[in-house]
Amino acid sequence: MAAATVSGTCDARFAPLREVFAASFANGEEIGASVAVVIDGRPVVSLFGGHADPAKTRPWTADTLVNVYSTTKGMAALCLHQLVEEGKVDLDAPVARYWPEFAAAGKAEVPVRWLLSHRVGLPAVRKLLPGEALYDWSAMITALAAETPWWTPGERHGYHAVTFGWLVGEVVRRVTGKSVGTVFRERIAAPLGADFYIGLPEALDSRVAELGAMVTTPAPDTGGFNLMEAFLKEPEGMVARAFMNPPSMAFGPNNPAWRRAEIPAANGQANALGIAKVYGAVVAPEAGHRVLAPESVARASAPQSNGKDAVLQLETRFGLGFMIPQARRDARFGPGERSFGHPGAGGSLGFGDPEARIGFGYAMNKMGPSILMDVRPLALIDALYSCL
Numbered sequence: 060m061a062a063a064t065v066s067g068t069c070d071a072r073f074a075p076l077r078e079v080f081a082a083s084f085a086n087g088e089e090i091g092a093s094v095a096v097v098i099d100g101r102p103v104v105s106l107f108g109g110h111a112d113p114a115k116t117r118p119w120t121a122d123t124l125v126n127v128y129s130t131t132k133g134m135a136a137l138c139l140h141q142l143v144e145e146g147k148v149d150l151d152a153p154v155a156r157y158w159p160e161f162a163a164a165g166k167a168e169v170p171v172r173w174l175l176s177h178r179v180g181l182p183a184v185r186k187l188l189p190g191e192a193l194y195d196w197s198a199m200i201t202a203l204a205a206e207t208p209w210w211t212p213g214e215r216h217g218y219h220a221v222t223f224g225w226l227v228g229e230v231v232r233r234v235t236g237k238s239v240g241t242v243f244r245e246r247i248a249a250p251l252g253a254d255f256y257i258g259l260p261e262a263l264d265s266r267v268a269e270l271g272a273m274v275t276t277p278a279p280d281t282g283g284f285n286l287m288e289a290f291l292k293e294p295e296g297m298v299a300r301a302f303m304n305p306p307s308m309a310f311g312p313n314n315p316a317w318r319r320a321e322i323p324a325a326n327g328q329a330n331a332l333g334i335a336k337v338y339g340a341v342v343a344p345e346a347g348h349r350v351l352a353p354e355s356v357a358r359a360s361a362p363q364s365n366g367k368d369a370v371l372q373l374e375t376r377f378g379l380g381f382m383i384p385q386a387r388r389d390a391r392f393g394p395g396e397r398s399f400g401h402p403g404a405g406g407s408l409g410f411g412d413p414e415a416r417i418g419f420g421y422a423m424n425k426m427g428p429s430i431l432m433d434v435r436p437l438a439l440i441d442a443l444y445s446c447l
Contacts, residue, residue, distance in 0.1 A: 066107055067105045076104060079441075079442040080092075080106050084109055089108070090110055090271060091107075092423035093108075093331035093332065094106050095331035095419070096335055097338070098418075100339055102332065106331075107120065107121060111125075124259075124328040125330070126312040128404040129401055131325055131326065132223055132224065132323070133337075133401040134248075135223070135239050137341065138239050140351055140355055141350070141351065154166070154169050154226075158230060160204040161204045161229075166208065174223070174226045175378075175380040176377050176378070177216045178212060182220065183209070183300035185295075187295075188304055188306075191305075191307070192307075193308060194322075199222075203229075209297050209369075216364035217369030217371070218368055220301050221324050223324040227323065238321055239323045248333070251337060251340055253329075253336040255329040255337060256328045258321040259318040261315070263328070267328055270313055301370055312326060325404075331421050332420060334407075335418040337418065338409050338411035338417075342418060343416045359378055359381060360398075362378060363379055376390070389429070390431050392410035392419070392440065393417075393444050402431055405427050405429075407421060407422045415444075415447060417443075421435070
């Protein structure tokens with residue numbers, strides 16, 4: 060009965076993954092979701108099921124898109140890594156070489172790589188911004204350029220939950236003359252036929268699933284750290300400002316202004332196959348459209364930041380724009396030591412495994428409580444690797 064909930068394609072070899080995915084609907088873990096796997100450039104799993112709204116009035120279809128929060132960060136990072144590969148950006152050059160205004164408030168020598176590795180010390184803007192600033196690129200990059208770092212850049216790392224996208228994206232914009240959403244679409248998504256958008260065209264609104272409410276109770280991966288408690292304890296502090304400034308972040312993603320803007324750390328609209336196609340092309344470039352050369356992939360996934368996160372207050376480990384594996388199971392992308400990718404708040408996930416040549420994508424609209432890896436994609440990843 061559970062299997063009837065799931066549609067799509069799945070090579071017979073990966074039947075155990077399909078069973079796990081179907082079971083997640085039968086046991087109430089999902090409202091609507093999709094999962095996809097690309098190996099050597101070929102989709103071997105592309106499954107979907109459930110409903111596109113919490114009221115369960117619309118079916119989740121093959122082309123349903125959904126907000127994937129921080130899974131978007133990996134896509135923004137790829138755009139910058141392409142410019143590094145082409146010699147247009149030097150990771151060790153000051154950000155101010157490309158974005159002169161960034162030199163303000165003692166940031167003149169901050170290198171580009173610290174933007175990607177969450178070491179720059181700009182996870183938030185101190186001054187409370189107007190709600191409309193969230194959707195205004197110029198307002199956000201102006202505020203960040205003027206901001207004083209919350210810690211001495213380079214001395215520690217802390218998750219730049221939303222500011223990451225504007226910081227990385229502005230370097231992309233200054234170098235190319237185009238927004239990061241445009242660069243991603245023209246250089247990566249469109250050539251791959253990947254359904255992934257940073258800044259959604261209005262014509263595609265009807266395809267977007269509605270996200271359920273954010274879960275605020277702490278998950279096992281937080282060590283007891285509760286974001287909501289941190290907001291209430293210090294409402295003008297770094298953590299509260301990182302997640303709630305501009306305050307319109309509280310309105311959530313189910314509105315046209317959020318979808319239309321480019322918020323490259325948090326508002327990508329995608330499905331699992333779109334995510335998997337991108338990571339699949341990154342780790343197996345000879346199998347189709349090349350996103351990055353192997354040496355660029357190795358550089359992007361090399362360790363840069365490791366240890367206690369100044370924002371999340373738990374152990375995190377980053378390469379250049381991507382999370383990379385830690386010892387804990389809830390901070391790993393399967394068994395591959397060279398795997399890299401990014402989870403999104405509530406559960407979405409994309410990663411690439413260069414050793415197994417796998418691109419993986421998962422997207423859903425029932426929000427879980429995890430900051431790092433949600434139990435649902437973890438179960439799917441376990442099933443995937445058991446089939447190899």
